[in-house]
Amino acid sequence: MNDALLTIRDLSVHYHTDRGELKAMRHVNMDVPGGSIVGVVGESGCGKSTLISSIIRLLASNAIIPCGSITFEGRDLLGLSREEMRRLRGDRISIVFQDPMSTLNPVLSIGRQMVDIQYRSSASRAHKIKRATEMLASVGISDPGSRLKQFPHEFSGGMQQRISIAMALQAEPALLIADEPTTALDATLEVQIIHLLKKLQTDIGCSILFISHHLGVIAELCDYVVVMYAGEVVEEGTTREVFHNPAHPYTERLLRCDPASIATKTRSLPTIPGEIPDLVTLPQGCIFKNRCEHVMTQCEHLVPAWIESHSGHFVSCHLAAKPGND
Amino acid sequence: MLFYLIKRLALGVVIVMLAVTLLFCMIHLVPGDPARILLGPRATPELIAGMSARMGLDQPLPIQILLFFGNLFRGDLGMDVITNRPVADMVFGQLPYTLWLIFTAIGFAMVIGIPLGCYSALHRNTLIDRVTGVLSVACITVPAFVVALYSLLIFAVTLNWFPAVGAGEQGNFWDQVRHIVLPALAIGLSWIGYLARLVRASMLEVMGENHIRTARAYGLPERVVVFRYALKLAVLPTVTVIGVGMGFLLSAALFTEIVFARPGIGKLIFDSITTRNYPVVMGSVLVSTVLFVISTTLSDLVNAWLDPRIRSSL
Ligand SMILES: Nc1ncnc2c1ncn2[C@@H]1O[C@H](COP(=O)(O)OP(=O)(O)OP(=O)(O)O)[C@@H](O)[C@H]1O
Ligand SMILES: [Mg+2]
Numbered sequence: 247m248n249d250a251l252l253t254i255r256d257l258s259v260h261y262h263t264d265r266g267e268l269k270a271m272r273h274v275n276m277d278v279p280g281g282s283i284v285g286v287v288g289e290s291g292c293g294k295s296t297l298i299s300s301i302i303r304l305l306a307s308n309a310i311i312p313c314g315s316i317t318f319e320g321r322d323l324l325g326l327s328r329e330e331m332r333r334l335r336g337d338r339i340s341i342v343f344q345d346p347m348s349t350l351n352p353v354l355s356i357g358r359q360m361v362d363i364q365y366r367s368s369a370s371r372a373h374k375i376k377r378a379t380e381m382l383a384s385v386g387i388s389d390p391g392s393r394l395k396q397f398p399h400e401f402s403g404g405m406q407q408r409i410s411i412a413m414a415l416q417a418e419p420a421l422l423i424a425d426e427p428t429t430a431l432d433a434t435l436e437v438q439i440i441h442l443l444k445k446l447q448t449d450i451g452c453s454i455l456f457i458s459h460h461l462g463v464i465a466e467l468c469d470y471v472v473v474m475y476a477g478e479v480v481e482e483g484t485t486r487e488v489f490h491n492p493a494h495p496y497t498e499r500l501l502r503c504d505p506a507s508i509a510t511k512t513r514s515l516p517t518i519p520g521e522i523p524d525l526v527t528l529p530q531g532c533i534f535k536n537r538c539e540h541v542m543t544q545c546e547h548l549v550p551a552w553i554e555s556h557s558g559h560f561v562s563c564h565l566a567a568k569p570g571n572d
Numbered sequence: 573m574l575f576y577l578i579k580r581l582a583l584g585v586v587i588v589m590l591a592v593t594l595l596f597c598m599i600h601l602v603p604g605d606p607a608r609i610l611l612g613p614r615a616t617p618e619l620i621a622g623m624s625a626r627m628g629l630d631q632p633l634p635i636q637i638l639l640f641f642g643n644l645f646r647g648d649l650g651m652d653v654i655t656n657r658p659v660a661d662m663v664f665g666q667l668p669y670t671l672w673l674i675f676t677a678i679g680f681a682m683v684i685g686i687p688l689g690c691y692s693a694l695h696r697n698t699l700i701d702r703v704t705g706v707l708s709v710a711c712i713t714v715p716a717f718v719v720a721l722y723s724l725l726i727f728a729v730t731l732n733w734f735p736a737v738g739a740g741e742q743g744n745f746w747d748q749v750r751h752i753v754l755p756a757l758a759i760g761l762s763w764i765g766y767l768a769r770l771v772r773a774s775m776l777e778v779m780g781e782n783h784i785r786t787a788r789a790y791g792l793p794e795r796v797v798v799f800r801y802a803l804k805l806a807v808l809p810t811v812t813v814i815g816v817g818m819g820f821l822l823s824a825a826l827f828t829e830i831v832f833a834r835p836g837i838g839k840l841i842f843d844s845i846t847t848r849n850y851p852v853v854m855g856s857v858l859v860s861t862v863l864f865v866i867s868t869t870l871s872d873l874v875n876a877w878l879d880p881r882i883r884s885s886l
Contacts, residue, residue, distance in 0.1 A: 302789055304785060304788055304789060332788075332791045332793070333791060334791070335788070335789055335790060335791035336789060336790030336791035336792070337791060340789070340790075341789045343782060343785070343786060343789075345782060348781065348782040348783060349782050349783055349785075349786045350783055350786065351783040351786075351787065351801050351805075352783065352805070352879070352880070352881055353804050353805055353878065353879050353880060353881075354800070354801070354804075355880075362790075362792065362796070362800070363790040363792065365792065365793075365796070366791075397880040397881070397884075399880070399881050399884070400884070410786075413790070
């Protein structure tokens with residue numbers, strides 16, 4: 247996929263901690279084709295937020311990127327200067343964060359914030375306010391003109407998330423990153439937000455990198471899905487392929503436990519017995535071996551290769567490599 | 573909002589009444605007859621009795637207190653027993669000096685302390701941050717009277733840069749400014765350190781909040797992120813602290829006025845206590861307490877003006 251909008255190759259992110267180097271993300275490869283929606287799914291702590299923070303280069307100050315590259319619209323993001331990166335953010339790449347109730351500035355009005363982020367445009371103030379009003383209307387906020395004067399605490403969580411989406415899409419970016427935009431919301435709101443995102447995505451024609459805990463949401467929204475486990479990508483393919491034909495035991499377990507219906511909301515992924523290995527002292531061999539039902543002798547010492555089990559469907563598991571077991 | 577103001581007003585009245593009652597009791601407990609001390613050792617018993625009556629000290633304590641509030645209600649703070657001038661005139665004549673001193677001191681602490689705190693927070697763990705940190709703590713721990721005495725010694729006596737005593741010639745603005753520098757430094761120095769620490773801590777906290785990450789994710793220039801998105805939140809605790817700290821500022825001002833022989837409420841209280849001129853003491857303390865109540869209310873209102881969340885909860 248060389249025409250991909252966003253290409254991540256061999257990307258690792260480590261955090262300096264008191265206990266040593268925490269290897270939060272290791273050798274991740276990923277593509278986001280233009281105009282598509284790619285879902286990233288995985289348990290809490292598997293490195294989803296780390297992944298997106300590294301794309302917009304807003305990682306915590308104790309983070310380092312030991313290797314890898316991130317190419318966006320043909321430019322290597324990791325090689326850009328801070329200033330060049332800042333110019334890209336909010337213009338070509340926008341982001342909707344995880345917790346809607348704390349992502350907006352509490353002491354500035356919504357209108358002020360929506361006008362402020364249009365600082366690149368040379369349009370008049372009246373024009374910028376008009377643009378903000380249109381955006382609020384497009385995410386389904388009634389009476390947008392007067393609501394612009396209000397402050398975040400005067401809106402519900404669901405409305406704040408809509409406002410965040412309106413802000414993120416205001417500049418019509420090429421890539422929208424959404425970090426669990428619906429996790430803090432209840433089920434009906436979640437459905438509404440998903441439909442809203444899908445509609446806006448078709449209107450604007452952008453790509454979305456969609457992070458979620460919730461398989462049902464991914465199935466509903468995404469064209470491609472990337473399954474992450476403990477800082478690694480373990481499986482990747484079209485949503486249809488991965489959901490109907492899961493190749494990694496982790497994905498399989500997730501699907502088996504998931505109610506699969508978007509209306510029945512789960513706060514977190516279905517629980518799988520066992521725990522994510524310690525990311526400071528990583529075990530040898532396969533990262534999933536301590537929780538895998540199909541664990542074999544080679545899983546102990548050998549890291550499984552990244553193989554294509556079907557066309558466009560990749561997995562890292564020894565099972566998939568075994569002849570006659572694709 | 574209206575309810576809030578009424579509540580604050582009621583609370584203010586209670587605080588003032590408590591303060592006055594407490595002061596009455598303390599005066600009552602101080603050994604020695606005030607009239608006798610005021611008139612000196614050679615006074616006749618008739619003179620002393622007359623003076624006691626003029627100060628209202630011949631009545632039982634509860635009656636004294638009631639009378640005081642009764643007069644207060646009519647806007648009368650009583651009469652100065654020595655000069656026979658209304659206490660209100662004396663107090664309000666001195667008040668501007670004290671207010672001017674306090675505002676200069678705090679203004680000067682804010683102008684230096686807040687930017688210093690911001691700078692330290694944004695350049696955390698750099699050399700300048702560490703040096704500021706040490707200096708701030710040093711400023712906080714040095715008592716105002718030490719600053720007052722040493723600044724007097726160094727800048728007024730030895731270097732002769734600033735005048736040592738008084739408030740400057742009436743109507744001569746420049747002379748008054750020169751007279752206020754050292755006393756304001758004495759009061760404000762610890763506040764510079766205090767505000768610098770406070771702003772640094774709240775700025776660090778705010779800069780770590782999610783909405784700042786959002787502002788950055790929109791590529792807003794760092795200058796806008798810091799000055800428009802973070803600073804407004806970071807100064808909120810400062811406003812509260814200054815409002816509540818008005819009590820400390822007042823007491824520091826009173827003390828400083830005595831050291832620098834500056835006119836003001838502090839000088840007035842000190843002089844009237846040494847002469848046991850109790851009506852003047854009462855009047856000055858009353859006005860200072862009211863000042864304290866006003867300043868805490870004012871800081872709440874400023875906070876409400878800055879923070880819409882507080883505004884809608886008032
Ligand atoms: N600043 C940091 N310093 C040290 N460790 C960190 C830091 N940020 C994240 N981590 C660790 O990195 C790992 C990945 O965290 P990350 O926030 O990316 O997970 P996540 O998949 O987004 O989880 P969630 O679903 O709960 O949001 C976790 O083990 C976390 O504890
Ligand atoms: Mg996360």
